[in-house]
Amino acid sequence: MKFVNEYRDPELGKKLIERIHRHTTRPVSLMEFCGGHTVAIFKHGIRQLLPDNIEMLSGPGCPVCVTASADLDRAIALARLPGVIITSFGDMVRVPGSDSSLQQAKAEGADVRIVYSVLDALGIARDNPEKSIVFIGIGFETTAPTIAASVLQAEKEKINNYYVLPLHKLCPPIMKTILDLGEVRLNGIICPGHVSSIIGSHPYQFIPDDYGIACVISGFEPVDILLTIDMLLNQIKNEAPAVEIAYRRGVRPEGNKQAISLMESVFDVGEADWRGIGVVPSSGLQFKVQYERFDAGKIFHIKPGPTRENKGCICGSILRGVSTPLNCPLFRNSCTPEQPLGPCMVSGEGTCATYYQYGDSHG
């Protein structure tokens, strides 16, 4: 595939790895924020190819994983309402909430449908005018503009039975939260690629400015990631932290203005509840007042029971980069991709599922 194969060139990769080995002078800690990067790093065995003094930590960039149990319980409660069809991205339906999951609700008779795109959810709304269609709106800045576009489309077509449970989350604010928690000491951050296609590179500028931490926005192929690590090491060596873009074919410094404008026309920035971190102000998106009629959380009266977290699951501290799955007594024992106890084992890009599938010789 064009724009993919060139960045999988093994010769280029080998030379970059040699270069990284030559240029590593002191121990450094790097965090990849995005779950997609975690998967790519493991899949291509990049951790094993790096010098031992480069520590790689995984961050909270998996939307399914960071969805709080309380929000999941609301989604399950919505699914149990008569006349409601829940539409959701796939992984979400298997995540255990306090007492159930969307999958279990479906087995008990709820109408829960997995969609590839929010456009499919709109299609279901068009085809089922007598039902209420609720889309479980998870995702970061990459996905939020598509949800905003779907709401504007529904408004334009006068589709009156389409709703969204808004659980969108924003990356730069949670990066700041993780840095302020001070639990992990980082020298560099591999910034998310497709989130940055939307928001550009400027929103990360506070990271080098206020925290002195190097930032490079990366693509998802192995050569992209190695180039990113090389650029981070260069910034660290020169003590010149900045925000650079290694993924220039897909990310412009100013981002995608059309997408940002759509997102801002439908949503306001508000607080969001993050698994393992809690409620963080200005880290999520909520409907603007004029679009509240699309907000499933406000339109439907649901009363989920008290929230219970799965005992022993350390997903929260894994999402903060403090622990790895190897620190979890449940990992590979009672918690497996077939029988996941926590969301990080459910999502294909969850840190636990990635460790399970690809292993980790550094652990």
Add this chain to the structure above:
Amino acid sequence: MCLAIPALIKSRDGEQAVADIEGVTRQVSLQLTPEARVGDYVLLHTGYAISVIDPAEAEETLKLLRQISEIR
């Protein structure tokens, strides 16, 4: 979940386009990238083109990669 893959725009009709992903054709919304033209590669995320791939920047990156992989 922020997965996006390159797709080649084959035709467009308003905000809707047909794109080719290694021989598979799909309907793609251009609501987020109205500037996309037939013949452009876009990054496709859950049915929406979120960015038009810049071939000049892609070539620049490859040039840079070739250069730095030779520098000791």
